[in-house]
Amino acid sequence: PLHPIAAFDRIGEENAFAVLARAAALAAQGRDIINLGIGQPDFPTPPHIVEAAIKALRDGHHGYTPSVGIEPLRTAVAADVHRRFGTEIDPGKVVIVPGGKVTMFSAILMLGEPGAEILYPDPGFPIYRSMIEFTGATPVPVPIREENGFGFSAQEALALITPKTRLVILNSPANPTGGVTPKAEIDAFVAGLEKHPHVAILSDEIYDQFLFDGEAHTTLLSYPEIRDRLILLNGWSKTYAMTGWRLGWALWPEGLFEAARKLAVNAWSCVNAPAQYGALAALTGPQDCVAQMVAEFDRRRHLVVEGLNALPGISCAVPKGAFYAFPNISGTGWSSAKKLAAALLDEAGVATIGGPDFGIFGEGYIRLSYANSAENIARALERMGAFLGEAR
Numbered sequence: 140p141l142h143p144i145a146a147f148d149r150i151g152e153e154n155a156f157a158v159l160a161r162a163a164a165l166a167a168q169g170r171d172i173i174n175l176g177i178g179q180p181d182f183p184t185p186p187h188i189v190e191a192a193i194k195a196l197r198d199g200h201h202g203y204t205p206s207v208g209i210e211p212l213r214t215a216v217a218a219d220v221h222r223r224f225g226t227e228i229d230p231g232k233v234v235i236v237p238g239g240k241v242t243m244f245s246a247i248l249m250l251g252e253p254g255a256e257i258l259y260p261d262p263g264f265p266i267y268r269s270m271i272e273f274t275g276a277t278p279v280p281v282p283i284r285e286e287n288g289f290g291f292s293a294q295e296a297l298a299l300i301t302p303k304t305r306l307v308i309l310n311s312p313a314n315p316t317g318g319v320t321p322k323a324e325i326d327a328f329v330a331g332l333e334k335h336p337h338v339a340i341l342s343d344e345i346y347d348q349f350l351f352d353g354e355a356h357t358t359l360l361s362y363p364e365i366r367d368r369l370i371l372l373n374g375w376s377k378t379y380a381m382t383g384w385r386l387g388w389a390l391w392p393e394g395l396f397e398a399a400r401k402l403a404v405n406a407w408s409c410v411n412a413p414a415q416y417g418a419l420a421a422l423t424g425p426q427d428c429v430a431q432m433v434a435e436f437d438r439r440r441h442l443v444v445e446g447l448n449a450l451p452g453i454s455c456a457v458p459k460g461a462f463y464a465f466p467n468i469s470g471t472g473w474s475s476a477k478k479l480a481a482a483l484l485d486e487a488g489v490a491t492i493g494g495p496d497f498g499i500f501g502e503g504y505i506r507l508s509y510a511n512s513a514e515n516i517a518r519a520l521e522r523m524g525a526f527l528g529e530a531r
């Protein structure tokens with residue numbers, strides 16, 4: 140039989156998709172499953188964006204576009220960054236990609252190889268570690284701790300840097316914890332990087348508009364001193380409820396841009412043309428759709444956190460960003476968070492994801508996405524309460 144090269148034995152996956160499949164299989168057997176496992180907004184894409192993509196098709200945008208994306212979209216990305224953060228970026232270094240994940244993949248592929256070390260947040264998005272392992276580089280987890288509000292610790296990260304470190308990955312607001320790294324911590328990290336000029340930074344800011352309690356986003360773009368080694372990951376998937384469109388954007392530093400462009404030419408030619416016109420409408424059109432979605436997430440956030448804290452053995456810190464809650468389950472008597480998540484799905488009909496699916500420091504936690512209706516969230520919490528009460 141055929142075998143892929145050994146690197147494919149090391150590549151992982153996102154267990155969220157396996158949970159989704161298991162939940163769908165149970166639902167197909169007639170079970171009523173409430174899905175708090177999936178990390179995508181439950182809203183449809185705003186209609187003006189959908190219409191712009193349909194119009195692009197009608198107007199004949201059926202061919203290849205430049206590999207790095209259509210000019211007006213790259214310019215609109217730079218204008219949006221300027222509008223939101225007051226920071227200038229060169230649209231000539233923006234690459235439109237088929238999903239934020241592609242930027243992650245590209246950056247780790249460009250900098251990872253045997254002998255290299257890459258720092259990544261743990262618990263964190265599972266694909267970081269998977270891709271690092273794929274390249275043969277050594278994955279070095281930076282612990283993301285509840286006592287730090289699930290923010291990134293500059294001190295801990297800087298202490299893990301060695302002469303072999305090639306890349307440090309940051310993600311704020313964060314999946315799976317909802318943690319937001321305070322500006323002072325990012326200031327300290329950037330200041331500390333001065334001593335380590337060989338280290339590049341990948342800042343995954345895909346949840347940058349999902350912030351609550353008046354928090355403002357600190358983008359790594361606002362530090363000119365690291366611009367020549369910063370890869371910025373962002374996109375439309377979460378902000379405009381466009382996960383299935385497969386769209387993202389990256390800003391590449393001078394030294395890596397050509398590699399990013401060539402990767403696009405070799406692997407996907409360009410992002411599908413009508414989707415790019417939809418993305419353009421998203422950035423240049425009204426933004427109240429984003430504010431409305433965030434307000435609805437905020438309302439649900441309170442429901443989830445209050446509901447979780449009322450459950451036996453569970454304590455949940457208030458997440459400041461993204462749309463996830465990451466409750467501590469150590470008081471429930473369940474020593475394996477994955478087993479608890481599996482039992483909640485099979486016995487209570489509530490899909491969640493065990494913290495260890497996001498890294499070794501995820502044990503003792505489960506992730507709930509509140510991208511579901513307030514009514515379903517309330518039903519899920521009721522079921523979880525009954526399940527945990529009985530299991531005691």
Ligand code: PLP
Pocket residue numbers: 178237238239240241264310313314343345374375376382386387
């Ligand atoms: N980065 C983080 C932290 C995510 O949670 C996700 C999606 O779940 C992505 C990147 C990927 O986004 P996209 O769907 O645009 O590839």
